[in-house]
Amino acid sequence: MTTKRDDAGRPPAPRRGSRPTIRDVAALAGVSKSAVSRVFNGQGGISEPTRERIQEAARKLGWSPSASASALRGERTRTIGLVIVQDPDALAADQFFAETVVGLEHELGPREYGLRLHVIGPDPEQETALYERLARERRVDAFILTDSRVGDARPDLLRRLGIPGLLIGRPWREGAVECVHSTGLEQAMAAAADHLVELGHRDIAYLAGPADRVHIGLRRHRLERSLASHGLTLRALVDTELTNEATAEATRRLLDDPSDRPTAIIYANDTMALTGIATAQRMGLRVPEDLSVIGHDDLPLGRWFHPRLTTISQDARAISRTAARRLLTLLGEPVEPLPDPPPAELTIRESTAPAPQQRGPAPHDTAHRTAP
Missing domain, CATH: 3.40.50.2300 (Response regulator)
Structure with a gap:
């Protein structure tokens, strides 16, 4: 490959203000674009010294493969989308949400899938536009849905966009979307x-x-x-x-x-x-x-x-772990299903007692367990 170089014999640097491209990485490493592509797609046929040189050139330029470009080649982003429509103050106080995220990451992380989280306000147009953009740019492979709402349009939206989704919770319409929820x-x-x-x-x-x-x-x-x-x-x-x-x-x-x-x-x-x-x-x-x-x-x-x-x-964590594995199965990943949550x-603990003015021994209750 012939690469234009400056008077000092160095390949030209990317233009100021422009984003580095795969061509820039190839030029700095002194290889072809296809060699760069093979390294970052995990393909073989590249010697270890050349691989290291390409990776070092990418680090110097701050370049990484485009998720959308990878998607156009039919590759997985290995990313799951999670869009939360909630007041940030309420979300910050929501331990159930934290347990849900921990459960998802417990299953996704070891399989080299990431979780892409967006928190937005209750604006239906903004929410729809976000799902459409993430799908159009192929930033995610699938979505986890939460907080099913009356009149929930997200299952139909995901079908229209041609992207898988799974709901944690009960759907507004039975059968509208694959779901995982606690029974009882x-x-x-x-x-x-x-x-x-x-x-x-x-x-x-x-x-x-x-x-x-x-x-x-x-x-x-x-x-x-x-x-x-x-x-x-x-x-x-x-x-x-x-x-x-x-x-x-x-x-x-x-x-x-x-x-x-x-x-x-x-x-x-x-x-x-x-x-x-x-x-x-x-x-x-x-x-x-x-x-x-x-x-x-x-x-x-x-x-x-x-x-x-x-x-x-x-058990929020068990529910989300089950949901993550089921979604991975929808994506064709070979994972063993977990038992139902x-x-x-x-x-019953200590925050309930006989009503005021009706004190006395609490009725014996054998129908529900009492925590130690």
Whole structure:
């Protein structure tokens, strides 16, 4: 190959302000473009000294293969997309999300797949445009979806874009997309209602989170059905954002009037429940003597909080590990499937007790396990 060189015998440097190209790397290393391509595509036929020279030239120039160019050649990016539509403050406080990411990385990392995360606000046009751009530029091989919403258009969008997707959670329409979720969530919610009723609670509130989330609606429906079987209705149903600030404000409103406050509150997740306990304590209420609290997800912090949190347990890490392996299978990777995640269940600890003015020995409960 003939390469134009300057008066000192060096290949010309890339133009200032321009991005280095494979041609620049080849020129600096004194090889052909095909040799550079073979090195970065993991193909053979290149001697070790030449390979090292090419890699050193790429490092000097700050060049790396284009994901879109690789995709045009039919190559995998080995990257999974995860687009989260949520307030950043709520996401920062969401331990369930952190456990989900850990589970995904546990399976993707050892197989040399990366996770590409985008966090955006609730703008449908921006969300659609992001999926379209990532697919068009072939930045990812597939998507993990979370937080299924009423009217969720993402499964149809991914089909139109011709890119695989898998949902962690229950879909808005059954069969719309491959999914992995914990079983028994509605039954565990019914067990939570039964537990509070058995403790003498009649004024029960639910801080549910955003009303458009599919899982929120399913839990609420089962909670209301269970209470109705006892001749009760929800004392209050509050659809609120998932931030600590929104949860604290909603809890203060529920508890502000001593003559008209619930004796128990069920929260949409553990982070909200712990925020609710702290808010109630600052208002001078004792948990569980004056107010019983139930969370959802059984995150590690709830086991160390005082009082330890009664919650609906589901294994976020196991769910996401199963989801990652199933998605890799959709991509044709030879991975062994994991067993289904364990079903959700009510875990009774110290944040629930008999309702005020109905103290006495708690009813013997053999239907639900009690954590040590």
